[in-house]
Amino acid sequence: MIARLAIAALTRRRARTALTVAGVAVAAAMLLDMVMLGSGMRESFRGFIDQQGFQLRLTPRGTMPFDSEATVGGATALVATLRADPDIVRVGPVLGGKHFVAVDTGVVAGFLLGIDPAAQGDYRLEAGHDLAAADEIVVSTAWLAATGRALGDTVRVAGGYDPQLRRATGERTLRIVGQGRFQMLAASDRAAAVPLATAQAMGGADRADRVSVLLVETRGAADAEAVAARIEASEARLTALSTEAALKFVDERLGYFRQLAFILASVSLAVGFLLVTTLVTVSVNERIGEIAVMRAIGVARARIVSQIVLEGVALSLAGATLGLGLGLVTARWLNGILATFPGLPAAFDFFRFEPGAAFRALGLLVCCGIAAGVWPAWRAATLPIATTLREEAVA
Amino acid sequence: MPPAPRPLLAGLLAGVLLLPTFRPASVSAQVSTPAAPRTIAIDERLAAAAGLAVGDTVRLAATAGSPGDLVRIAAITRRGADPSEVARNEFKVRLHLDHLQSLTGSGDRVGRFAVRSRGAPSGDAAAPDRVAAAINQSAFGFRAYPASAVAVETSSTFRVVNRFHRAIGVITIVASAIFLLCITLLKVDERRRDVGALRLIGCARATVLRAIVLEATLVALIGSILGAALGWAASAIVNWYYQGVYQTPLRFTLVTPGIVGFAVALSLVLGVVSGILAGRRLVRTAPLELVGR
Amino acid sequence: MTVTPVLSAQSIRRAYPLAGRSVEAVRGLSLDVMAGEWVAVVGPSGCGKSTLLNLLGAIDRPTAGRIVIAGRDVSALGDAEATRFRLTGVGFVFQRFYLMPTLTAAENVELPMAEARMPRAARSARARELLAYVGLDGRAEHRPFQLSGGEQQRVAIARALANRPALLLADEPTGELDARTGAEMIALLDRLNHDGTTIVTVTHDEELAQAARRVVHMRDGVIVDDVVRRPLEATA
Ligand SMILES: Nc1ncnc2c1ncn2[C@@H]1O[C@H](COP(=O)(O)OP(=O)(O)OP(=O)(O)O)[C@@H](O)[C@H]1O
Numbered sequence A: 001m002i003a004r005l006a007i008a009a010l011t012r013r014r015a016r017t018a019l020t021v022a023g024v025a026v027a028a029a030m031l032l033d034m035v036m037l038g039s040g041m042r043e044s045f046r047g048f049i050d051q052q053g054f055q056l057r058l059t060p061r062g063t064m065p066f067d068s069e070a071t072v073g074g075a076t077a078l079v080a081t082l083r084a085d086p087d088i089v090r091v092g093p094v095l096g097g098k099h100f101v102a103v104d105t106g107v108v109a110g111f112l113l114g115i116d117p118a119a120q121g122d123y124r125l126e127a128g129h130d131l132a133a134a135d136e137i138v139v140s141t142a143w144l145a146a147t148g149r150a151l152g153d154t155v156r157v158a159g160g161y162d163p164q165l166r167r168a169t170g171e172r173t174l175r176i177v178g179q180g181r182f183q184m185l186a187a188s189d190r191a192a193a194v195p196l197a198t199a200q201a202m203g204g205a206d207r208a209d210r211v212s213v214l215l216v217e218t219r220g221a222a223d224a225e226a227v228a229a230r231i232e233a234s235e236a237r238l239t240a241l242s243t244e245a246a247l248k249f250v251d252e253r254l255g256y257f258r259q260l261a262f263i264l265a266s267v268s269l270a271v272g273f274l275l276v277t278t279l280v281t282v283s284v285n286e287r288i289g290e291i292a293v294m295r296a297i298g299v300a301r302a303r304i305v306s307q308i309v310l311e312g313v314a315l316s317l318a319g320a321t322l323g324l325g326l327g328l329v330t331a332r333w334l335n336g337i338l339a340t341f342p343g344l345p346a347a348f349d350f351f352r353f354e355p356g357a358a359f360r361a362l363g364l365l366v367c368c369g370i371a372a373g374v375w376p377a378w379r380a381a382t383l384p385i386a387t388t389l390r391e392e393a394v395a
Numbered sequence B: 001m002p003p004a005p006r007p008l009l010a011g012l013l014a015g016v017l018l019l020p021t022f023r024p025a026s027v028s029a030q031v032s033t034p035a036a037p038r039t040i041a042i043d044e045r046l047a048a049a050a051g052l053a054v055g056d057t058v059r060l061a062a063t064a065g066s067p068g069d070l071v072r073i074a075a076i077t078r079r080g081a082d083p084s085e086v087a088r089n090e091f092k093v094r095l096h097l098d099h100l101q102s103l104t105g106s107g108d109r110v111g112r113f114a115v116r117s118r119g120a121p122s123g124d125a126a127a128p129d130r131v132a133a134a135i136n137q138s139a140f141g142f143r144a145y146p147a148s149a150v151a152v153e154t155s156s157t158f159r160v161v162n163r164f165h166r167a168i169g170v171i172t173i174v175a176s177a178i179f180l181l182c183i184t185l186l187k188v189d190e191r192r193r194d195v196g197a198l199r200l201i202g203c204a205r206a207t208v209l210r211a212i213v214l215e216a217t218l219v220a221l222i223g224s225i226l227g228a229a230l231g232w233a234a235s236a237i238v239n240w241y242y243q244g245v246y247q248t249p250l251r252f253t254l255v256t257p258g259i260v261g262f263a264v265a266l267s268l269v270l271g272v273v274s275g276i277l278a279g280r281r282l283v284r285t286a287p288l289e290l291v292g293r
Numbered sequence C: 001m002t003v004t005p006v007l008s009a010q011s012i013r014r015a016y017p018l019a020g021r022s023v024e025a026v027r028g029l030s031l032d033v034m035a036g037e038w039v040a041v042v043g044p045s046g047c048g049k050s051t052l053l054n055l056l057g058a059i060d061r062p063t064a065g066r067i068v069i070a071g072r073d074v075s076a077l078g079d080a081e082a083t084r085f086r087l088t089g090v091g092f093v094f095q096r097f098y099l100m101p102t103l104t105a106a107e108n109v110e111l112p113m114a115e116a117r118m119p120r121a122a123r124s125a126r127a128r129e130l131l132a133y134v135g136l137d138g139r140a141e142h143r144p145f146q147l148s149g150g151e152q153q154r155v156a157i158a159r160a161l162a163n164r165p166a167l168l169l170a171d172e173p174t175g176e177l178d179a180r181t182g183a184e185m186i187a188l189l190d191r192l193n194h195d196g197t198t199i200v201t202v203t204h205d206e207e208l209a210q211a212a213r214r215v216v217h218m219r220d221g222v223i224v225d226d227v228v229r230r231p232l233e234a235t236a
């Protein structure tokens, strides 16, 4: 009966109930999107890092991986020392650089990674086989498209290009053995990987025995942070960045997005609260006489309160349900806009749906709906019955 | 509706994603003993971080461990309002070209030249393109790009962010439209009895409707003025905050007369429209029903 | 008299604070009502009749004095108990019916029973029974706006009787009705009283006052005259 009355109260003025639900739905969608935005990038990034399977990244001291052209020398000895560490399982040296391929229409330039095929996390093989010999190369789909070559072809690849002399340097003849997806690069990037020694040789004297990054996998039980601290203490040329530190760094840099998400999410909650509380207040004011009558014929306070609170809950629940769908659609739309970001890994998500976080956010909205009903409900429950009936009779 | 902030994120993302963006070798600085002929200029953030001041002497080396040069800090620079630098943490040190060339062993090489064309200052928009084309024709080993092309290239990130903000703006506008309509409808509905009584004592529909619309318009007007003030204050806070966080003179949000005009006009239109919609519903209902019988 | 009073009000007062001073609507009124009686309270407008009835129905509280109904001191109840008392101890009929506009006639009658946690089947059966009693079988599924004033007042009486109260209170039950429907209402009240319901009505309606067993005259918040027209023994 009480539920009937609550439903009747909501359906009595359909237009405004529908509008309120729509308003709450938009607020819920916004809230959901902002929650998704708040965690999406970080989680995407963590996904990339975890996929690589390395807990530490060693870079020339003071730099971020591939953030500069800085390299570290004496790589062979460095790798040997690291591999001797009992807490370290795998070491993957990487040398980053550029490469050039002559095609009919000119020169195609792209990224070149020198890696150790046994310990690399930069690409995933999609076709062909992995690097086995010094004269082999794994390339991205975009690379094949740009050069017009195919798997199995042999190409001339240069490690440098002297613009003054218009002459390629460090040229090698390489066989395309694999097609890979380079995880940290955009799908449109022309990327290629060759064995580390080949990349070092193609870079000339500048790059001999040098690496840009060393990827380190620590033993399961070992504390990555402790290993990082130990490496930094013993090797002055290196900075060791753990996954957590990298994520912390991301968090710092993503401050803007998280703050934007937080502010907009708060505004959404406030808007939802305001809508529901306004509607419930007005609807209680309209029914104040009916409520006084119910009280007069013996309906308990708690019943009145729960009926009104139920109204707020129904409104916010309906809004949240609609908002869930709406939020997922708008998140996809917004993600589509941000996906055109230049130079972004193709699989990178700005908005990521985490059921736990999403439902917590929508739960918060419903809590706001409950809170929104509390004040008008309390007012209705404590009204002076006789006076209210008298006022209603006058009106 | 406060205008959406338009922070500039290129640097943010470049840094965040740790993409292979190759830049000139970084220069590290260490405090050392005095007396050095060459001078450098350093970033104010470096000065703050390393406790350096104009007149200090430091040792400057191209790579960690190499001896480098003793140099004197002659100036402290503040970075420009360049969006692409917003989130980058590197410190920039400026030195004379020949000094850097000798320090890094680059010989007589440079990364790029900046060229000012004769036509540009006088407002000849096509001049840079002509000059670039002429240079490219006779160029040997390099290419010339007009500044506008470079701007387009580097601003593609910002166009994306702009579109993102515009999309959020659209959602905000839809939300506030619904919100406004809803509130107006509720407010007007609260007047059922008054309107019913007015109609019963013989007020014309048009009179009642006019009164309702006038009220909705006034509310929207006052609200949008307050909103514009709030937006301006929010924008000031956002600028103050992010300029501090990223240490840049870049302005993150901009409240222009156009934006204020748009927001005020939009809320006025929404207010009037929702007033008319809600009012029409009310005056079309039989007055007896309005007074509750 | 062998019958115990079902209602006993002793020196009750009700003052309203009004613009700094206080106005007493009921000033030291005492009244006993026996089980099976039908009392009509009459008096000039503003003499405190409605105020008295609200006090008797525990809708309002006296500022002084005691009201005992069916052995309970109603004037001292807390909100929860007073609510419970209104639900099961008395039935209240308002001048303007006050039905829930969103519920059907049957649901309006069921509302107090649902609140008293009567099982669904039992309350729906009793609602039909009561509606039939007040002469409204066939109108159970109608909503208040589909009923005439007289019919609405009958639903209101059925609702007031739902939880078998010891006392039925009615504030000008014919006030909004025309002479003919008013007469039907009086007949219904008479039948109710015949069947054993104790009734207190407030009224301006001469016909209604004539129909009651006892007429209490009020002026300025006190009883000035009390006439028993038909003693209980006459029908008992
Ligand atoms: N809530 C209140 N606040 C102030 N004064 C009140 C209030 N309720 C009633 N009164 C005053 O108490 C007096 C008695 O009112 P009451 O409604 O009991 O009269 P009544 O006898 O029922 O009149 P009527 O026959 O016109 O219904 C009146 O003078 C009225 O103004």
Ligand SMILES: [Mg+2]
Pocket: C049, C050, C051
């Ligand atoms: Mg009265």
